Amino acid sequence: MQIQRFVLGPFATNCYVVVGDDPARCVLIDPADNGPALVRRLEADGRIPEAVLLTHGHYDHILAVPALQQRWPGLPVYCHPLDVPKETVEYDMGQTFPTVAAFANLQPLTEGQQLTAAGIPFRVLHTPGHTPGSVCFVSGDVMFSGDTLFYRSIGRTDFAGGSIPQMKASLQRLADLPGDYQVLPGHEGATLLSEERRSNPYLRGFGF
Numbered sequence: 001m002q003i004q005r006f007v008l009g010p011f012a013t014n015c016y017v018v019v020g021d022d023p024a025r026c027v028l029i030d031p032a033d034n035g036p037a038l039v040r041r042l043e044a045d046g047r048i049p050e051a052v053l054l055t056h057g058h059y060d061h062i063l064a065v066p067a068l069q070q071r072w073p074g075l076p077v078y079c080h081p082l083d084v085p086k087e088t089v090e091y092d093m094g095q096t097f098p099t100v101a102a103f104a105n106l107q108p109l110t111e112g113q114q115l116t117a118a119g120i121p122f123r124v125l126h127t128p129g130h131t132p133g134s135v136c137f138v139s140g141d142v143m144f145s146g147d148t149l150f151y152r153s154i155g156r157t158d159f160a161g162g163s164i165p166q167m168k169a170s171l172q173r174l175a176d177l178p179g180d181y182q183v184l185p186g187h188e189g190a191t192l193l194s195e196e197r198r199s200n201p202y203l204r205g206f207g208f
Contacts, residue, residue, distance in 0.1 A: 001120060001140060003184070006041070009033030011060040014186055016144060018120055019047065025118035028068070029053045029137065029144050030186060032060055035067025051076050051117035055146025055186060056134040057083030058159075059090050059097035069104055076117075080109045080126065083133030109135055127174065129167025130155035136174070143181040143193065149174060151183075151191040154202045167202075175203045 004017040013032035019025070026047045031038060042049065049072060052065060057079055069075050079100045088102040100106065109115075111126040125136040130147045134155075137144040147155030148170055157164050174193065181193040196203050 001142070003142070005184070006038065008038070009060055009063060012187060013060050014184065014188075015064070016184060017042070017047070018118070018139070020119040022119060024048060025050055027051050027053060027117045027120055027122075030055055030061040030146065031064035031068060033063040035064035038064050039067055039071045048072065049075055049118075051078060051115075053117075053122065053137055053144075054079040054083070054100065055136065055144060055148075056080075056131040057085070057100045058131065058147070059092070059099065061146070061186060062100060062103075063097065065103050066098060074105055076105045076107045077103045078107045078109050078115070080133030080135050082128070083131050109133075125173070127170035129157055129163055129170045131159070132161045132163075132166075134170070138181065141179070141181055143174075143183050145174075145183050145185045147186040149183060149196060149200075149203075150185045151188055152196070152200050154200075155186070171203055 002019040006015045008015050009032045015032045016029040018027045024046055026049050028049050031052060084100045088099055089096045090099050109124050113124040115122050120139055123138040127134050127136050127148045134146055134148050136148055157167050175197055183191045183193055
């Protein structure tokens with residue numbers, strides 16, 4: 001499995017392009033922004049996305065989806081239903097942004113779901129706390145943690161839909177997973193789950 005990281009948008013959100021055995025097929029995780037440029041890069045690399053996987057529905061993780069679906073009509077977008085609002089736009093600081101509800105070919109994610117796209121298997125872990133529908137995607141020994149778990153930190157819980165009790169339970173679940181994983185978060189750099197068990201105050205129970 002080959003993973004490319006692109007840091008996109010004003011919030012420096014990580015978008016991951018995941019490629020399996022076939023270099024022409026890929027999966028995009030959290031296509032955050034700069035949609036036209038992302039399309040051009042995929043075309044230049046000779047890659048066709050087969051799915052978009054969203055770790056959660058905040059607009060800074062989804063803004064490139066319209067450009068991707070315009071270029072590749074029918075491209076499925078996977079998101080947990082709890083992060084699909086009824087409204088199709090979100091208002092923030094006087095600006096409007098699309099929400100997941102605005103996208104075509106939405107596919108639901110569920111706890112424990114096993115899905116395969118571009119020949120790559122993913123397992124879905126529902127990890128609410130940052131948002132009600134936050135998920136982590138696990139493929140092999142790699143975990144795409146979205147805004148649930150960062151290097152030495154975690155995602156915020158003070159936005160609408162955030163929950164400290166849910167976040168505590170989700171972090172405990174991740175800490176209790178057997179083995180080790182490379183953790184690729186929604187912002188900043190990669191880490192290891194073993195390192196976070198040792199050094200992240202939130203996983204050690206005294207960060208809140």
